Amino acid sequence: MAAKLTVENVYKIFGNDPAGALERLANGQSKEEIFHETGQTVGVQDASFTVEEGQIFVVMGLSGSGKSTLVRMLNGLIKPSSGRILIDADDVASAAPDALRRIRREKIAMVFQHFALFPHRTIAENAAYGLKVKGVPAAERRRRALAALEQVGLTAWADSYPSDLSGGMQQRVGLARGLATDPQILLMDEPFGALDPLIRREMQDELVVLQKTLKKTIVFITHDLNEALLLGDRIAIMKDGRFVQVGTAQEIVSEPADDYVAAFVADIDRGRVFTAEDVCNDPAPVKLGESTAEDAMRAMEDLNRNALHVVDEKDKLVGVVTYQDLAAATLDNGAPDPVLEEVMITDYPTADAGQQLNELYGPASAGLPIAVTDGKDRLVGVVEPEAVFAQLSGEENGATPDAPAAPQTPQPAKQDKQEERAHV
Amino acid sequence: MFSPGDLLVIPFDDWINDFVRGWLVPNFRPAFRAAQVPITFVLGWLDDFFNMLPMLLTTGVFALAAWKWAGRGMAIFTLVGFAFIDMIGLWPQTMTTLAMIITSVLFCAVIGIPVGILAARSDTTWKVVRPILDIMQTIPSFVYLVPIVMLFGVGMAPGIIATIIFALPPIVRLTNLGIRNVRSDLVEAAQAFGSTGWQMLVDLQIPLAMRTIMAGLNQTLMLALSMVVIAALIGAGGLGLVVNTGLGRLDVGGATAGGVGIVILAIVLDRITQGLGEQNQTRTVSLREVLGNLIRFRGTRPVGDTEKAA
Ligand SMILES: Nc1ncnc2c1ncn2[C@@H]1O[C@H](COP(=O)(O)OP(=O)(O)O)[C@@H](O)[C@H]1O
Numbered sequence: 220m221a222a223k224l225t226v227e228n229v230y231k232i233f234g235n236d237p238a239g240a241l242e243r244l245a246n247g248q249s250k251e252e253i254f255h256e257t258g259q260t261v262g263v264q265d266a267s268f269t270v271e272e273g274q275i276f277v278v279m280g281l282s283g284s285g286k287s288t289l290v291r292m293l294n295g296l297i298k299p300s301s302g303r304i305l306i307d308a309d310d311v312a313s314a315a316p317d318a319l320r321r322i323r324r325e326k327i328a329m330v331f332q333h334f335a336l337f338p339h340r341t342i343a344e345n346a347a348y349g350l351k352v353k354g355v356p357a358a359e360r361r362r363r364a365l366a367a368l369e370q371v372g373l374t375a376w377a378d379s380y381p382s383d384l385s386g387g388m389q390q391r392v393g394l395a396r397g398l399a400t401d402p403q404i405l406l407m408d409e410p411f412g413a414l415d416p417l418i419r420r421e422m423q424d425e426l427v428v429l430q431k432t433l434k435k436t437i438v439f440i441t442h443d444l445n446e447a448l449l450l451g452d453r454i455a456i457m458k459d460g461r462f463v464q465v466g467t468a469q470e471i472v473s474e475p476a477d478d479y480v481a482a483f484v485a486d487i488d489r490g491r492v493f494t495a496e497d498v499c500n501d502p503a504p505v506k507l508g509e510s511t512a513e514d515a516m517r518a519m520e521d522l523n524r525n526a527l528h529v530v531d532e533k534d535k536l537v538g539v540v541t542y543q544d545l546a547a548a549t550l551d552n553g554a555p556d557p558v559l560e561e562v563m564i565t566d567y568p569t570a571d572a573g574q575q576l577n578e579l580y581g582p583a584s585a586g587l588p589i590a591v592t593d594g595k596d597r598l599v600g601v602v603e604p605e606a607v608f609a610q611l612s613g614e615e616n617g618a619t620p621d622a623p624a625a626p627q628t629p630q631p632a633k634q635d636k637q638e639e640r641a642h643v
Numbered sequence: 644m645f646s647p648g649d650l651l652v653i654p655f656d657d658w659i660n661d662f663v664r665g666w667l668v669p670n671f672r673p674a675f676r677a678a679q680v681p682i683t684f685v686l687g688w689l690d691d692f693f694n695m696l697p698m699l700l701t702t703g704v705f706a707l708a709a710w711k712w713a714g715r716g717m718a719i720f721t722l723v724g725f726a727f728i729d730m731i732g733l734w735p736q737t738m739t740t741l742a743m744i745i746t747s748v749l750f751c752a753v754i755g756i757p758v759g760i761l762a763a764r765s766d767t768t769w770k771v772v773r774p775i776l777d778i779m780q781t782i783p784s785f786v787y788l789v790p791i792v793m794l795f796g797v798g799m800a801p802g803i804i805a806t807i808i809f810a811l812p813p814i815v816r817l818t819n820l821g822i823r824n825v826r827s828d829l830v831e832a833a834q835a836f837g838s839t840g841w842q843m844l845v846d847l848q849i850p851l852a853m854r855t856i857m858a859g860l861n862q863t864l865m866l867a868l869s870m871v872v873i874a875a876l877i878g879a880g881g882l883g884l885v886v887n888t889g890l891g892r893l894d895v896g897g898a899t900a901g902g903v904g905i906v907i908l909a910i911v912l913d914r915i916t917q918g919l920g921e922q923n924q925t926r927t928v929s930l931r932e933v934l935g936n937l938i939r940f941r942g943t944r945p946v947g948d949t950e951k952a953a
Pocket residue numbers: 233234260261262280281282283284285286287288289
């Protein structure tokens with residue numbers, strides 16, 4: 220994937236002597252010292268990152284950490300004191316006013332914290348604003364605005380005014396306005412920050428769903444780490460205008476760069492950060508007609524598992540056998556080799572790879588390993604119930620810090636160690 | 644006792660005299676004369692127009708406007724008030740005054756709204772404009788009557804020019820205020836979508852500032868009305884002339900009749916334009932906000948003078 224947006228060593232100093240403040244920064248003075256000595260405010264210092272096409276890059280930080288300043292530099296609403304901001308090959312930081320205007324019209328749209336809808340315009344007119352600015356004729360404007368409103372489920376409100384809508388609905392209009400011009404990049408400055416928690420969750424989930432089809436390059440600002448972890452393909456944690464850590468949700472949760480990040484991570488909702496994929500083991504199915512009960516038991520002993528899934532000749536998942544049942548069956552009928560089909564449990568829990576751990580509480584409590592399927596009854600992984608609870612409690616953090624970071628290639632050895640710990 | 648005047652006497656009045664009589668008047672009189680042509684034209688046309696309309700028709704139109712924008716009570720007041728003016732024999736003078744007011748307000752709007760817009764969009768412009776407005780509002784109007792007469796002569800048009808100088812500040816100030824008060828995140832949104840300055844002005848700032856601009860227009864109108872009597876001193880006619888003549892002859896009755904006419908006209912115009920402003924309400928600027936702005940505005944401006952002068 221190509222980098223859509225590249226930010227290189229961007230600084231923003233608010234005040235009349237940016238050069239002086241930059242020099243002090245270079246000499247290692249802190250934001251606070253510089254403010255006390257010179258009155259210059261360091262908004263952003265030395266921010267560098269790239270956003271790949273189609274990815275969501277989340278910037279998370281407390282109020283005043285420079286998030287808004289950073290995101291406003293990306294579309295030139297604020298001019299950086301130094302550094303480069305490249306969209307494709309155009310440098311926003313040094314663009315002339317009309318070049319900047321063209322970039323804003325064609326490539327980059329913005330969604331605002333307090334919606335910033337025009338109160339004297341209807342919902343459709345609001346959604347069409349970017350098109351109007353571009354000089355798109357009225358009829359086409361309306362058609363495209365309605366299409367954008369449809370994406371956010373608000374077609375019925377096209378001719379109402381913003382004041383008729385609830386906060387969540389207003390922000391949907393804000394999103395539709397951003398989408399109507401079909402920009403490649405969407406900047407979202409705490410878009411859900413002004414909504415109440417229930418609506419916020421709803422909007423987060425909707426954005427996730429929408430992004431699956433839209434595949435926009437998104438820079439998303441938030442002060443809520445849970446939101447960052449849920450939405451971000453990559454996340455930057457910002458403090459005093461500087462990035463303290465950049466990484467995936469799993470990296471940030473499992474390896475906080477410093478105490479500041481660790482303090483945030485301490486009270487996140489881990490069940491929403493990690494997915495089945497992050498805790499699953501390699502599938503080691505036994506095949507009907509090929510493997511015997513004895514094979515299955517030996518495999519379990521080798522893998523140190525209590526149960527294995529069973530697939531038919533076409534690799535279709537059909538059930539799960541437990542060590543306990545196999546052992547009992549062997550003893551019962553005295554026959555050395557019970558038929559797998561007879562012992563197998565067909566009512567087994569399943570999950571999708573992307574399913575969040577907090578949705579796995581129920582299946583995990585059945586005590587059987589959860590089959591991670593590709594949606595077509597094909598087994599792609601196995602989640603042990605203990606692994607779910609271990610991950611939720613953050614237990615395995617110190618032991619295997621890199622296991623969650625590389626979820627696609629779980630290393631059996633480590634995973635097994637993890638299980639042992641869980642068994643204790 | 645010693646005083647600085649013993650040390651040095653500054654012939655300030657002579658300087659001003661030299662400047663105005665010796666330089667401004669001889670060099671620029673034709674230019675100033677030409678400048679009053681559009682005013683004379685508009686005023687002449689409006690004066691003819693209002694004096695040509697039948698009294699009943701004019702009254703009817705005003706009563707309807709009052710009904711629509713200021714309620715039924717105001718409509719009745721308009722009917723009764725205008726009938727009273729007609730019965731005390733001042734209808735033609737009232738129409739002349741009306742034409743003068745409308746002309747003044749028109750020119751104030753044409754000059755003041757663009758200046759207000761420019762001032763709102765650039766702090767530098769506002770820094771220049773603001774002290775000029777302060778001066779315009781603090782200099783007693785009698786002070787500039789003399790230079791105006793010297794430059795423009797006497798008559799209706801110079802009267803209007805004096806009125807414009809007096810009534811211009813509120814429309815500039817409130818246009819500036821209205822545009823500056825448009826929520827900054829809306830302005831930012833317009834910018835973020837690539838608006839040009841003109842697009843932002845037309846699509847966003849003027850519509851959202853409209854209510855405040857209308858409040859400014861209303862104040863300008865009231866100030867213009869309050870200048871009617873003073874403008875009559877330099878040859879403007881209408882009700883102001885009636886009052887002046889009454890005062891000159893110690894004719895209490897005549898002066899009072901003229902005054903009553905002005906008051907009735909002021910009330911009707913005030914209510915109608917206020918109602919118009921409300922009509923134009925946009926959905927963001929809350930009533931409280933507008934009132935807040937007005938109070939702030941009133942704090943720096945002796946608007947109370949309006950009624951007193953009228
Ligand atoms: N226009 C400005 N002038 C001066 N200082 C500013 C300005 N905008 C932001 N700041 C300062 O820059 C810092 C970062 O602000 P901001 O980007 O708004 O933070 P956030 O969006 O993370 O809350 C803060 O210390 C703030 O006070």
